[in-house]
Amino acid sequence: MIILDAYSYFTKEFFCIVLLLISISIFTKIHNKYIYFLFIIGSFPLTLIAVKDSLLLGISVTILFVVSRLKAWLMSRRKMLNEIFALELSLFIYMVVPFVTSMIIKEFFNLKLNVVSNDKLILPTYLIIAAIIFVISILICQSVFNNSNLNFEQTTICVLQFGIFLGLVYTFIEIMQILKILGTVRIMTMSFLIVQFVFSIYTSYIFLKRNKEKNKILDLKKQMGMLNKYTSEVESNYQDLRKIRHDYKNMLLGMKINSNLNKSNNEYLSKLIEYTNKLNDKSVMRFNDIRQIRIPPLKSLIIAKLSEAEKKDINIKFECLYPINEININEIDLVRTVGILADNAIEASSESDEKIFNCFILSNNSGIEIIMENSFLGKLPSFKDINQYGYSSKGSNRGMGLSNVKEIEKHNHNMELINYSENGLFKSSIIIKEG
Incomplete structure (x- = not known):
């Protein structure tokens, strides 16, 4: 001292x-x-x-x-x-x-x-x-x-x-x-106490951080369970709606065939049947192929994105002709990738005049292909710029999406992302190979 x-x-x-x-x-x-x-x-x-x-x-x-x-x-x-x-x-x-x-x-x-x-x-x-x-x-x-x-x-x-x-x-x-x-004894003891405290604070911080991440994962699993339950209810209600619509249409046709109806009633029924047929694409059939997806997180995500696009008055189309029971990639990486591409497609199509957003899931013996199509406003930038980290037409650090997908692609050797344009639409194709 x-x-x-x-x-x-x-x-x-x-x-x-x-x-x-x-x-x-x-x-x-x-x-x-x-x-x-x-x-x-x-x-x-x-x-x-x-x-x-x-x-x-x-x-x-x-x-x-x-x-x-x-x-x-x-x-x-x-x-x-x-x-x-x-x-x-x-x-x-x-x-x-x-x-x-x-x-x-x-x-x-x-x-x-x-x-x-x-x-x-x-x-x-x-x-x-x-x-x-x-x-x-x-x-x-x-x-x-x-x-x-x-x-x-x-x-x-x-x-x-x-x-x-x-x-x-x-x-x-x-x-x-x-x-x-x-003197020296006091200095050494004080130094030891300070170092010990710093180490204690650091270990406590690491423990709390891991505990927070663990709780976050548990919350996500709980939310995913609720979302899966909601998805099942939506799908069940959709199937019931299809049955009701089918029976309703048959009843209308039966009434039209009835010879006892006068001309004005027949005209009214014809218009009603025509109106019912128009509901086919926009209201009922948009979720028609969702039942083919047997992976709950992917099914929930696609329903959410289609609903989001519909709320923005975007013309949506979804096709999945064959059952998808499993995909040879980590579910988290799959959901992240599809979510990023869907968000990009919805954002771009909402700003365009055509407002088109299509999603197709194709499957064969060699693997699965998920295609996102969207209309866009103005001139499409070069694909080299699109894949750069942080690139966005709206400014710096606004577009981390596709670069993040590229990072996921690096860690999954059986996955390939291809970006291209065709017939005035920007397309992103994820190819996931079997084995």
Whole structure:
């Protein structure tokens, strides 16, 4: 430990208290002038406490902060967690900055531990180095935690873990001072505690991240189960509708054949039959071949995309003449690929004048081919540009779709994506070979 004269030591502690208040302001983003006025008034007595007892300082700052923010916390638990975490982060930086600065000063001035130094350059050098380390610490912490995207559960665990660590460290520092265990032993122990804490935070973050991904997968499976159930109901209702429509049409034909009907009634029935036949394409027959798809995720996706296109007044056509029981590719990759191509086709066709979106699934002994066709507005860009990562006619980083499909294609050697144009339509063909 570097020992300074009373004036230098008090100035050093006061400067560190100011840095602590600045870090609290930066991390909490509180714009309440009353709180900062309270801290400025309390900076002098806090410095006196810091000179005597670092543990008591941490407790005092925490109590002062909690009292000033309690009313706001009662309105939002999330705000409470975020601000407590910001306070803990500030106290951590307040602990690290003097510790690292003292080690640098010791080496720079070649000082001996536990010996009073009267060198006039030590204090200004200390303040400059401490300020630099403080700025670096703030930037690192902001960079790490701004990109962490912690949810409520993860933040709660981090706050508890951070609080326990700070309590132990501040207690440890106070015990070391009381027992007068200073110098190299203290530095090594402090370094060990900091490294251990960083490792603990990292392992906790990895665990929480994996747990979040696991829960996300479970939610997706649950949603997929509900979607499959809905798809089955839609298909069942569709079959019932076909039967009703067939019986209804036969009844109309039977009535028309009836010789007892007059001319006006016959004309009316003819118009009604003609109208019923027109329903064939747009209302009923759009899902006619869906029953051929025996892969639930793919069936659900295609129904969803056809419905989406229909809501946008796009002329849709879907064909799948033979049963599709399995496809030689991972289901997730299959759904991702078909979803991307369908989204691109729907978007392009909705902007065109013709508004055409066709989807065909062909099967034979060699494999499966899924074809997406769509009309488009203006001139079609080169296929080299289309396959580039991030390419879009709407601007940078707006079109990751086809490049993502290309990445999926690289990991599936039996899959091939072919893009071409024919008869004024843009076509994407996915060929998935057997074996």
